[in-house]
Amino acid sequence: MSPSPRRWRRRLAVAALLSALAGVLLVNAAARPPRAYPDSPQFHDGAFHNAVTPKGPQGAGDVLKLWWKFFFGKRPTTRPDTQLPVQPLTRADLEAAPDHHLWRLGHSTVLMKLDGGFWITDPVFSERASPVQFAGPKRFHAPAIALDELPPLRGVILSHDHYDHLDRASIQALATRAQVFLTPLGVGDTLVRWGVAPERVIQLDWWQSTQVDGLHFTATPAQHFSGRTPFRKNPTLWASWVVQTPALKLFFSGDTGYFEGFKAIGQRLGPFDVTLMENGAYDPLWSGVHMLPEQSVQAHQDLRGGWMLPIHNSTFDLAFHDWQAPMETVLSLAEQRGVSLSTPRMGEPVNLLAMRPFERWWKPLVRTHERDAAAVGNTLKPSAGESAR
Template identity: 35%
Template sequence: MKRIIKWLFITVGILILSVVIIGTAFINISPQFGGSANKDQQLSYAETGHYQDGIFINDEEIIMEYNCHSITAMLKETMNPDPNVAPHQNIDVLKMDPQSIGTLPDSLPRITWLGHSSFLIEIDGKKGLIDPVFGQYAAPHPWLGRARFNKEMPITIDDLSNIDFVIISHDHYDHLDYESIDELKEKVNHFYVPLGVGNHLRRWEISDDKISEMDWWQEAKYKDLKIVLTPSRHMSGRGLSDQSATLWGSWVIQSQNTNIYFSGDGGYGKHFKEIGEKYGPFDVGLMECGQYNELWRDVHMMPEESVTAAQDIQAKLIVPIHWGSFALATHSWTDPVERIVKAAKKENMPIATPKIGQSILIDGELKTDYTHWWESKRYAMMR
């Protein structure tokens, strides 16, 4: 018996050691985890005023308690998520005709929701992508994440022709996907990213002259478009040792006649009013409303706060994002959109809820006659 127990411990020890070795090798070798800043870059980050002790910090403090109670609560929720955390069946998307992209007059901007926080934007004769994630998993490996709710995307990367610009809000996997960027990189003229994120792109063999790394409130020009990185209240990181090593943010995209705000991820804060005062009003606010939890509400808004934030930035129309594709929290997959629609109605705030692959024309008229497509019985949980 002693010999059996001895060999059992040895076997378990070997298995644990093997997992550690394989995991360490994966983190160090896989391009998924991107690049890191050198000493000179870190010194330049320190001059921003929101970089201390090797990490970026928020203007407003975030509180995320890691104690026995909170960890126990998080584990309990993770093990017992809402039974409707994902739709019962695959979500059907609206397929896009690649030939139709770029065919509208320059004076008729169009935004198309690709699911979660990904968008195709056609504005002033230019085509851009925001947080383009075309993969099936928002994780460095399929074993580490739940599959996307829709097995097909509205359009494939192969079907996309030249893209003028790509905008990235931060380096979390549901916003910056290595495989998608690797497939896109030869088609993209320029990438706009927060400070530090450029190191990921450079490791992925994107030339430095195609990358603009930006700080909060910094403005850039792409031809006659103004592109601005504005603050958000969040964090970053792709591995175990690079938490908040890169900056995060929200974005403003302005043409002569159109003004678009993209919230990225983040908790509610004073920055929304500052953004509205400086760059508003906005024709549309693409507002995060999902993957929340009371334990981390400082870094992800509740849906009701998303409506308040849209009012703060002076948005004429809300489009809910960060829902409908991935289960990254434990709430029902429809809870975010149900709550934000209810809150918007209460505040008399126009809101559009497109299907994945559906477009919104920004032509001066507020179009809010989108169906509550998520209420379809085919997506309901079997009982």
């Protein structure tokens, strides 16, 4: 008797996982020993640390269960079954756009035109957020503009070194096309190893600042972790960022759990006109390093934010919630708390000086998912994150 299609899919998933791990091992074998940062209060015992140890899976048993569920226990609704609405962009569109506009390109990749220069956050243009491109989380949609179509960039802003935020192929393509790379401590060393000229790299610790063309950038605290292999724990720092122009002040969260640091940032550097807030790939099991939607809204309020623009969603399947749940949940919470929320489609222009809400573009896409979920019935148990909602 031949194996069922489901068993074949499982076997292929296991083979893909093993292949991906083999790729990680090869990358790790070729990497250099980690550097020490003795002047950083966040660095001690050979690694970077959060101020408070965040909540996460406990022990090897939890980790194994998590990986098993990730590969074999997901519902089909964690991915869209139709094309997401993406507004294509051209270089001419971007160059003709007025100053102080923003475009979501996918996940946490945001392009901003500020005082005549283009800046991009966590550029990931590869097909997969993975150490290898034959396995790992695959994009739901193509970027709104191809990487080689981007105009010359004044700078790149990086939050940390995880694969869904730091993409080697994208960085190497931008190595000579971006004039400056702003990174937390250690991430810049990785860029230099990849071929970025050292004079283009500015590495900052938490609360350190730099100015570029009259724009003020501050690396601010976050509660997360780092590492691109299983063998090095927190070799580089993670950060959120404050970007201030003469006309407005922005906050970019990067990846983070909810923590008291948001209030400190709001008191020291707020209020903010717009916050680009992580909202997606969450679960109660790892809420210490990725905020739940209600925490994302609370963090925005702690920061004394004006408009909130959710990011870190609608591009990769990195958790157990339905793909549209981050947007639907945060919208409901924002309405309850009186928070101004902006939810543009990928590629849709956002005027940072005249923010507005956008249509619920994901609504027409979930009907087929709802039918699928009804057909599945009770054969799959909901995740802890879904039970909490």
